[in-house]
Amino acid sequence: MTRRPVTPELTVLHRIPSGSNAVYRCVDADGDQWVYKPTAGERPLMDFPDGTLAAREVAAYLVSDALGWDLVPETVTAHGPGGVGMAQRWVDERDPATGDGPDPVDVHPVESVPDGRAVVLRGEGARGEEVVVAHGTDERLRRIAVFDLVVNNADRKGGHVLVDRLGRSWAIDHGLSFHVDPKLRTVLWGWASQPLDGGDLAGLDRLAGALATDDGLTTELGDLLSSDEIDALATRVDALVTGGRFPTPGPGYPLPWPLF
Numbered sequence: 001m002t003r004r005p006v007t008p009e010l011t012v013l014h015r016i017p018s019g020s021n022a023v024y025r026c027v028d029a030d031g032d033q034w035v036y037k038p039t040a041g042e043r044p045l046m047d048f049p050d051g052t053l054a055a056r057e058v059a060a061y062l063v064s065d066a067l068g069w070d071l072v073p074e075t076v077t078a079h080g081p082g083g084v085g086m087a088q089r090w091v092d093e094r095d096p097a098t099g100d101g102p103d104p105v106d107v108h109p110v111e112s113v114p115d116g117r118a119v120v121l122r123g124e125g126a127r128g129e130e131v132v133v134a135h136g137t138d139e140r141l142r143r144i145a146v147f148d149l150v151v152n153n154a155d156r157k158g159g160h161v162l163v164d165r166l167g168r169s170w171a172i173d174h175g176l177s178f179h180v181d182p183k184l185r186t187v188l189w190g191w192a193s194q195p196l197d198g199g200d201l202a203g204l205d206r207l208a209g210a211l212a213t214d215d216g217l218t219t220e221l222g223d224l225l226s227s228d229e230i231d232a233l234a235t236r237v238d239a240l241v242t243g244g245r246f247p248t249p250g251p252g253y254p255l256p257w258p259l260f
Helices: 053-067 139-151 198-211 217-222 227-243
Strands: 011-015 024-027 033-038 075-080 083-089 105-109 117-124 130-136 161-163 169-171
Touching: 033 053, 033 075, 053 075, 053 083, 053 139, 053 198, 053 217, 139 169, 139 198, 139 227, 198 217, 198 227, 217 227
Parallel strands: none
Antiparallel strands: 011 024, 024 033, 033 083, 075 083, 105 130, 117 130, 161 169
């Protein structure tokens, strides 16, 4: 894939109010739409260095590309109306009114969980009824779960998996990734302790090979992450290949909050 280091000139359409940081829907000169997050609009965090979230989003796209799974919409460094940041291609989501099945991660009454769903959490609904949080188990969602292990995603909420109009799932919002310390927080625990399959391992091998060279991916990541973070990334990949399994949740059952 040919990567574009900088997006075309962006024009803001409107602000997206749901994000905790500044997020805008934009259009470029060709009419293509993007999600734009300026670094200046990032809220400071205690456990991630200030002003690094946009770069981590771009790094997540590069890692997804190196795995060969095409999970993250094209994401590039961008100079927009709010200054330098990141821009990610807009995903036109399916219309929920079409009735094409539950979202990748959804809440269900405990007695009517759809077939093929993995239950990860039980709780109470707004009226005190017993409900569960469950997610799909298709191959693409499984790949997203492996990807989150690789990038050490600290914030895989249910709403961070989108389904486009063709029914394809996409992983978004990776600003809280690539920390050197274990930070995994995810709702995709349905494969815990299961073995990685051949496709998982083939992608990890591709990524390990790309990280083993001093140019290409390593050079690109060097402009986005610290050397310690790149070393930690390579270590996580090696550990997954060697262990050959999804991890089991540790103490506290690491989930993001809120879940959606």
